[in-house]
Amino acid sequence: MSTNQVIPLSRPDISDDDIRAVTDVLRSGRLSLGPSMEAFEEQMAARVGRSEGVAVSSGTAGLHLLLEALDVGPGDEVITPAFSFVASANCIEHAGAKPVFVDCDPTTLNVRVEDVEAKITERTKAIIGVEVFGNPTGMRELAALSAKYEIPLIEDACEGLGGRLGNDAIGTFGRAAVFAFYPNKQITTGEGGMIVTDDTRLADACRSMRNHGRTISNRAVTGAVGTRLDAERLGWNYRMSELHAALGVSQLSRLDTIMEHRARVADTYTRELSSMSDLIVPTIDPNVTMSWFVYVVRLSGPYTTEDRDEIIEGLRRHDIGAAHYFPAIPTFPHFRDKYGIRAGDFPVAESVSQRTIALPMFVGLTEVEIKLVCQTLGLMMTRNRFRHDD
Ligand SMILES: Cc1ncc(COP(=O)(O)O)c(C=O)c1O
Structure with missing residues (x-):
């Protein structure tokens, strides 16, 4: 990001309330796995219209966790746009699967459903649909294709928070969606991401895997303070800190x-x-x-x-x-x-x-x-x- 230009490419919108929200966390003594993360998860899910939110350290981390939670691995193919930010494809490599690229439409810059359908094979384990530059055109068709072939659609909604197609919010087209909060995004947490879904089991698997695969002992606390020290699966440290989450809550309100x-x-x-x-x-x-x-x-x-x-x-x-x-x-x-x-x-x-x-x-x-x-x-x-x- 360019920050020293007179008119930079992007600049985060940081208010006094944002600064207060972060300093309040610092004063609270609770810097990770606490109430700000839970509030951000709940408010993001509510804003998009889904039942579950899982806060993570980046959009890429969210996409990777979803692929892992859907059991995507070596030998599998995942269909993904040729025209997108590189993270849409990197997460497939991280999961050990093969990205199968699809060209874009010259007007919308999103993939065309017929081009996606042409790339489906018996190895296709998931489809990643991206709202390129925040444009959801074509997402309904992708959702219908995903239903027809029973191949899960993961919405890489990292560029589209708040956008809609008719009455449908970005983040509601796939089995799950991921948003990102890098400083050039509509709202920022510095770094961060959020998985949203209506699938509780998928959300819980992601909650466990973002925290070293630790066991979730109490869902009422969204797997945060309720995780136990024993691990039930392989995991990563993809947690979002309380400082980031508090900034997210404050930004989301605007x-x-x-x-x-x-x-x-x-x-x-x-x-x-x-x-x-x-x-x-x-x-x-x-x-x-x-x-x-x-x-x-x-x-x-x-x-x-x-x-x-x-x-x-x-x-x-x-x-x-x-x-x-x-x-x-x-x-x-x-x-x-x-x-x-x-x-x-x-x-x-x-x-x-x-x-x-x-x-x-x-x-x-x-x-x-x-x-x-x-x-x-x-x-x-x-x-x-x-x-x-x-
Ligand atoms: C389409 C798309 N996917 C994924 C990401 C990855 O997000 P992050 O940088 O938070 O990992 C971005 C972020 O710029 C993006 O634009």
């Missing part, structure tokens, strides 16, 4: 306000940039209530990847945070070499990933600043064209 601010930023970008030639702005289905995570535009027309990188550099030189979200996951060398992936195997994800520019998105970004970002982007694009037309 989610609607945060979403409104971010939506205003996105609307202003769309208004300013829609008419710019050679630029594709996000297309959002009218059925979708976006919880904006990032605002990502794409270059069209004559621009190459090098041009895109030069434009990003130009923005940064002007003290504006910008980034390339995301490289297509199968093009990373460890995946490419291990699975014999060739350039062109995921043509849409590869092409999109060569053309994206993420622009600053955070609460407090002013209209004047947004206009400055847009003008500078336009200037950098024009400069780039002139240089190449010479």
Whole structure:
């Protein structure tokens, strides 16, 4: 994350109440496995509309635990998007299974259900569905596919907290979903993640495994203070501390306000940039209530990847945070070499990933600043064209 730019790519929204919530925990003497974690779990589950919340140390930890709890392991395949943040695939490797990548739709940037169906084999043990940049379009179709083949859908909802598709909240489409709270997310705990589900057994397995596989002796205390020292399975230390959880509770109470601010930023970008030639702005289905995570535009027309990188550099030189979200996951060398992936195997994800520019998105970004970002982007694009037309 860029923090020293005048207009950074992202900036957490930290209030005095947030600071008080964390210092109260420090004064309490109870720093882990306590009431803040339980409150955050309950409030997150309630917000999404699920019965169980399991707080963990990161979104990746949550995804990994779910795969382990669903008994995914060596010999299994898990279908996952080629266009996403790398953690969506890393967790499959951590579980010892094979990620089976699916290309994305050029408009929504999410996977298409027919492409997912085409990759199902007798080894498919789970499907990871991602709301890319927080867009839930296509999740209902993925849920129906998961039901048809009786293959569990894990929702990697790390980018979409608060978003909806019609009346359905992000986090309610899969057997379980995972949210993440890195500082660029809609709400942050510094680091952290949350599993939500209606499946109590699955939640309990995750509660045990996040805490070294220790036995849960009393569910009334959500497996936190109630875990015993004996272990019933292999586990990890994926716990969320009380400090992180208290920050999460405080941040969650402002989610609607945060979403409104971010939506205003996105609307202003769309208004300013829609008419710019050679630029594709996000297309959002009218059925979708976006919880904006990032605002990502794409270059069209004559621009190459090098041009895109030069434009990003130009923005940064002007003290504006910008980034390339995301490289297509199968093009990373460890995946490419291990699975014999060739350039062109995921043509849409590869092409999109060569053309994206993420622009600053955070609460407090002013209209004047947004206009400055847009003008500078336009200037950098024009400069780039002139240089190449010479
Ligand atoms: C789609 C997606 N999946 C998973 C993660 C992983 O979350 P974390 O960084 O908390 O492990 C992220 C976080 O950026 C993400 O965007």
